[in-house]
Amino acid sequence: MSSRKRVAILGSTGSIGTQALDVIGRHRDEFDVVGLAAGRNADLLAKQTQAFGVKVTSTARDGPQGLLRVAVESEPEILLAATDGSVAFDAVFAAVDRGINVAVANKELVVAAGALLVEAAKRSGSQLLPVDSEHSAIFQCLVGEDRSEVCALVLTASGGPFRHASREEMEGANLASALAHPTWRMGTKNTIDSATMMNKGLEVIEASRLFGFDGDKIEIVVHPQSVAHGFVIFSDGSVKSQLAAPDMRVPIGYALSYPARLQTLGALDGVLAMLGAKRGEAALRYDFEAPDPVRFPCIRLAYQALAAGGTQPAVLSAANEVAVDAFVEGRIPFGRISDVIEGSLNRARAQEPTLDGVRAADREARRAAGEIVHAIERAS
Numbered sequence: 001m002s003s004r005k006r007v008a009i010l011g012s013t014g015s016i017g018t019q020a021l022d023v024i025g026r027h028r029d030e031f032d033v034v035g036l037a038a039g040r041n042a043d044l045l046a047k048q049t050q051a052f053g054v055k056v057t058s059t060a061r062d063g064p065q066g067l068l069r070v071a072v073e074s075e076p077e078i079l080l081a082a083t084d085g086s087v088a089f090d091a092v093f094a095a096v097d098r099g100i101n102v103a104v105a106n107k108e109l110v111v112a113a114g115a116l117l118v119e120a121a122k123r124s125g126s127q128l129l130p131v132d133s134e135h136s137a138i139f140q141c142l143v144g145e146d147r148s149e150v151c152a153l154v155l156t157a158s159g160g161p162f163r164h165a166s167r168e169e170m171e172g173a174n175l176a177s178a179l180a181h182p183t184w185r186m187g188t189k190n191t192i193d194s195a196t197m198m199n200k201g202l203e204v205i206e207a208s209r210l211f212g213f214d215g216d217k218i219e220i221v222v223h224p225q226s227v228a229h230g231f232v233i234f235s236d237g238s239v240k241s242q243l244a245a246p247d248m249r250v251p252i253g254y255a256l257s258y259p260a261r262l263q264t265l266g267a268l269d270g271v272l273a274m275l276g277a278k279r280g281e282a283a284l285r286y287d288f289e290a291p292d293p294v295r296f297p298c299i300r301l302a303y304q305a306l307a308a309g310g311t312q313p314a315v316l317s318a319a320n321e322v323a324v325d326a327f328v329e330g331r332i333p334f335g336r337i338s339d340v341i342e343g344s345l346n347r348a349r350a351q352e353p354t355l356d357g358v359r360a361a362d363r364e365a366r367r368a369a370g371e372i373v374h375a376i377e378r379a380s
Contacts, residue, residue, distance in 0.1 A: 004028075007256060008035030008056075008074045010067055010091060011082035013044045015187040016105045016131065016248065020080055021048060023253045027262055035074030037067050037083075037091075067091035072098060078256060080131070081106045084189050085321055086362055089113060093355070099124045103255035104210075105131035107190075107202045108321070112314035113358045114209025129255040130210055134203055136251035137230030137242035138211060145232070145240075153213055154231035155203050156223040157291060158183045158246075160194040163224060167295045171335030175327070178334055183226040183246045192324045196337055197291060201302020202320075205313050208306055215306045220299065221288045227276040228286060243275060297338040301345060311351035311361035318362045319344035322369035332376045340376070344368045 007024065011017045017038075024031045033052040038045035039060045049057050056074035058066025064087070071079050071091035079095045081088060082105040092109060096102055097120060104110055110117065121128050130136050134155040142150070161180045162170050178195040179188065186194070193199035200220045207218050226246035233239050244250045253262045277284050293300055298320075305316040323340035326332045332340065347368045351357035 004030055004032040005256070006032050006034045006075065006077045007080065008037075008070050008076035008078075009033070009080045009082060010037045010071060010088045011039070011080075011084070011105075012036040012048055013038040013041040014082055014084070015190070016082035016252065017080070018044075019249050020082065020252050020256065021052070023249050023256065023262070024052070026264070027253075027257075030262070031256065034076050035070035037070040037088075039083075064090055068094055071095045072100070076100060078103055078129075080252075080256070081109060082131070084108065084187070086112065086318075086359075089355070089359075093117065093120060096120045096126045096128075097124055099126050101127040101129060103129045103131050103252075105252075107132070107193075107199070107206060108317045110206045110209050111202050111317045112311075112362065113355060114206065114313075115353060116355055116358070118209060118212075127258075128210060129258050130206075131248075131251055131255045132203060132206065133229045133244070133246075133248065133251045135206060135210060135230070136254055137228075138207060138232060140242045140254070141230065141232040141240040142211065145234070147212065149235045150213070150217070150232055151235055152217050152219055152233040153207055153211065154219045154221055154233065155200060155207060156221055156226070156228055156230060156288075157197060157200045158194065158226045159222040159224050159291075160197060162195055162295070163222065165295070167335075170295060171333060173334040175330070178327075182224070186248075188328060189321070189324055192327065192337075193320070195334070196298045197296040198298035198302065198320055198337075198341075200291070201299045202317065204299075204302055205306045205316075215303050220291055222291050223286065223288050225276050225286055245274070245276070298341065301338065301341055305345060310353050311357050312345065312348060314351075314358045314361040315345055315348040315365040316341060318365035319369040322366055322373065326373045332373055333380075336376050340369050340372045343372045 009017050035056040036054050037058045067088050068091045078101040080103045081092045181191050204218050228241050228243050231241045305312040319341045323337040344365050351361045
C-alpha cells in the first residue's frame with residue numbers, strides 16, 4: 001500500500017489549486033492526487049488530470065454532485081478547499097463529517113459557516129488546517145501553547161495597491177490599478193479584496209472561528225514587506241511570529257504535509273535573503289503601521305458583522321462578492337464597494353446560525369446587494 005498522502009483539490013485550476021499542484025509536483029514521493037474539481041477551465045483540468053494520473057474529476061457542469069464526488073468518493077486523506085464563494089459548502093461539510101482533514105483556503109466558507117464547520121470537525125475528528133498565510137502563521141505560533149495564555153492575535157496586511165492612495169484617488173480607481181498587487185499573486189476576487197482590505201476583515205472573522213477568540217482579541221497591522229505573516233502576544237509579554245517569503249506555496253505545503261514539514265530548502269543562500277532582503281543588501285527593514293479606517297471602511301464592517309454574530313458574517317461575505325463582481329464588470333466605482341456591503345448589512349434580517357440559515361442569509365444578501373448595485377447604476 002502506498003505511503004503517499006492522498007489529496008483531493010476543489011478549485012484545482014484557480015490560483016491556490018495550481019500552486020498546490022506545483023508543490024505536489026515537486027514532492028511526488030509524498031503525495032498522491034486522487035481527485036480534482038475545476039470550474040470552467042476544462043482544458044487545464046485535462047492537463048492536470050493527465051499529469052497526476054487522477055481518476056476522479058469534475059467541472060462546473062457536474063454541479064454540486066461533482067464536487068461531492070471529488071471530496072468524498074475519491075477517498076482523500078486531506079481535501080484542499082480552494083474554491084471561491086459558497087459553491088463547495090456541501091462537499092466540504094460532507095468531507096468533514098467523514099473525518100477527512102480539510103486544508104481551508106476558502107474565506108467565504110469559514111466566514112459564513114465557520115462556527116458550524118468547527119463544531120462538525122470536533123464531532124468527527126477532522127482537522128481544519130488553514131492555508132491563508134496569516135492563519136497558517138497563527139496556527140504555527142499556537143502549536144504547543146496554552147490558549148488561555150494568549151492576549152492577542154495579530155494578522156499582517158500588505159496594504160495592497162492603494163496603501164499610499166488618498167480616499168479621493170481610490171474612489172475612482174480603475175480595475176487595472178486595483179489588480180496591481182505589490183506582493184502576492186492571487187486570483188481576481190482576492191486581489192480586489194486586498195485593495196479594499198476586506199480580505200483582512202474576512203481574515204479577522206476567520207481567525208475568530210478557527211482559533212476561538214473574540215474580535216477584540218484580534219488586531220490588524222499593515223506590513224508592506226509581507227514577510228512576517230502573523231503574531232501571537234502572550235500574557236507574559238512574549239510575542240511569537242512566523243516569517244517566510246511571500247509565496248503561497250509555503251503555507252500550502254505546510255497544510256498538506258502537517259504535522260511534518262516539506263524539505264524544500266537546500267543550502268541557504270544567505271539568511272537575510274530568506275528573510276526578505278534583496279540580493280546584496282546587508283540589512284533588513286520591516287515596517288508596521290495601523291490601517292486607515294477612513295480609507296478602508298470594509299475593515300470596520302467586518303468587525304461589526306463579527307460582533308453582531310449569527311448570520312451577519314454570511315451577509316458580509318455574500319454582499320462583498322456581489323459588490324466585487326459589479327466593480328470588475330464596470331457597473332459600480334471602486335469607492336462604492338463598501339457602500340453596497342454596508343447597505344446589505346443594514347437590510348439583513350437575523351437568521352439562525354444553521355447551515356440552512358446561512359444559505360438563506362446568503363441568498364437574501366445577494367438579492368439586497370444586487371438591488372443596491374442597480375440603484376448606484378441608475379444614479380450614475
